[in-house]
Amino acid sequence: MYRLLPLCLFLLLGAHLGAQGQTVVQIIADSENHTTLETAITTAELAGTLSGTGPFTVFAPTDAAFDALPDGALEYLLDEDNRDSLIAILQYHVVPGDTMAADLMDNMTLPTLNNQDSLYVRVIGEMVMINGALVTMTDLEATNGTVHVIDAVLMPPAGDIGMVIMETDTLSMLSDAITAAGIGPVLSMAGPYTVFAPNDGALMALPEDQLNALLANPSGDLATILQYHVVPGAIYSGDLMDGMTVTTVQGEDLMVTVSNDSVFVNDYYVSMPDMMADNGVVHVIDGVLIPPSLTSTREPAFASEVSIAPNPATSLVTVNLPYSILNNTTLTLRDFNGRTVLTRRASSDREPLQLGRLPAGAYLLEIRASEGVIQRKIMVQR
Numbered sequence: 001m002y003r004l005l006p007l008c009l010f011l012l013l014g015a016h017l018g019a020q021g022q023t024v025v026q027i028i029a030d031s032e033n034h035t036t037l038e039t040a041i042t043t044a045e046l047a048g049t050l051s052g053t054g055p056f057t058v059f060a061p062t063d064a065a066f067d068a069l070p071d072g073a074l075e076y077l078l079d080e081d082n083r084d085s086l087i088a089i090l091q092y093h094v095v096p097g098d099t100m101a102a103d104l105m106d107n108m109t110l111p112t113l114n115n116q117d118s119l120y121v122r123v124i125g126e127m128v129m130i131n132g133a134l135v136t137m138t139d140l141e142a143t144n145g146t147v148h149v150i151d152a153v154l155m156p157p158a159g160d161i162g163m164v165i166m167e168t169d170t171l172s173m174l175s176d177a178i179t180a181a182g183i184g185p186v187l188s189m190a191g192p193y194t195v196f197a198p199n200d201g202a203l204m205a206l207p208e209d210q211l212n213a214l215l216a217n218p219s220g221d222l223a224t225i226l227q228y229h230v231v232p233g234a235i236y237s238g239d240l241m242d243g244m245t246v247t248t249v250q251g252e253d254l255m256v257t258v259s260n261d262s263v264f265v266n267d268y269y270v271s272m273p274d275m276m277a278d279n280g281v282v283h284v285i286d287g288v289l290i291p292p293s294l295t296s297t298r299e300p301a302f303a304s305e306v307s308i309a310p311n312p313a314t315s316l317v318t319v320n321l322p323y324s325i326l327n328n329t330t331l332t333l334r335d336f337n338g339r340t341v342l343t344r345r346a347s348s349d350r351e352p353l354q355l356g357r358l359p360a361g362a363y364l365l366e367i368r369a370s371e372g373v374i375q376r377k378i379m380v381q382r
Contacts, residue, residue, distance in 0.1 A: 043078055058148070099146065181218045302372070
């Protein structure tokens with residue numbers, strides 16, 4: 001094995017020297033994993049620009065990243081009639097200047113070639129992410145800049161926060177609620193704002209009578225609850241620290257918890273962070289935040305007697321329930337997309353839940369009794 005090292009080093013050195021003397025466009029063209037990106041650059045007629053003096057830093061999505069786009073999206077972008085959209089997306093992958101991996105710092109922003117939007121950098125240990133896309137290969141040096149390989153296609157902000165929410169499939173119920181409550185104009189203002197956006201699964205997990213009551217009076221409690229999800233200023237995931245509190249537009253505070261690199265707001269898991277908007281940022285969460293001041297939506301009395309242990313758990317968790325609610329009580333466990341993974345009637349005050357076959361992540365346990373409904377987060381670790 002050790003005899004192979006000189007040959008391996010020679011091949012690696014040859015590949016490195018091969019990159020020298022090439023422009024960023026030529027590096028992409030010579031990569032067998034970037035044929036779609038090469039086609040896109042040609043279709044957008046950007047090869048000449050990116051072959052210029054620069055320097056440019058290109059975050060280059062692989063063919064697999066383009067294949068992961070929604071059905072029909074790639075065909076739409078490569079249609080010459082939609083060239084402006086393609087140009088905007090490609091320019092969003094290019095940063096003026098020569099930015100090496102060592103220059104990428106946690107929580108920094110990078111201006112892009114379109115001079116309007118920025119990229120957001122997270123550095124966690126050895127892992128580097130750009131707008132949530134993982135950097136899988138760094139520092140492919142060119143005569144006019146540097147290429148870094150990423151595993152997803154970066155999309156420029158869809159517009160203001162309201163537009164970002166409206167364009168996100170898993171936030172359709174929130175978008176409808178914002179429209180009904182009449183707070184859309186607030187989310188279109190200059191801001192900046194940070195929105196902790198409950199996904200459709202979180203809203204569907206609310207008791208039906210509670211959700212109906214909120215929708216029946218959208219300018220009342222619903223507007224108050226939605227304002228409790230909005231924080232003045234742009235707070236990115238890298239800014240969220242364990243134990244910090246942030247004051248909402250509604251006036252009451254949210255509590256942030258960070259555990260094992262997972263972020264929670266009022267105990268709800270941030271399942272999709274750092275969705276960039278023109279006037280701030282959106283973080284998707286797996287629960288609905290209820291202001292403490294809304295007594296009409298406070299938890300039922302039995303909630304203080306419920307406990308879950310261990311939590312986080314690996315294979316088995318026990319839900320401890322008060323005897324007073326055992327008749328006609330249902331336990332329902334959902335993932336953060338709202339899919340039900342377990343449901344059953346409670347039959348004892350110590351209900352064991354088998355979690356061994358579930359993927360690691362955050363789950364929402366709904367405990368529904370005749371006295372009311374509560375929700376608790378359960379973390380599964382592997």
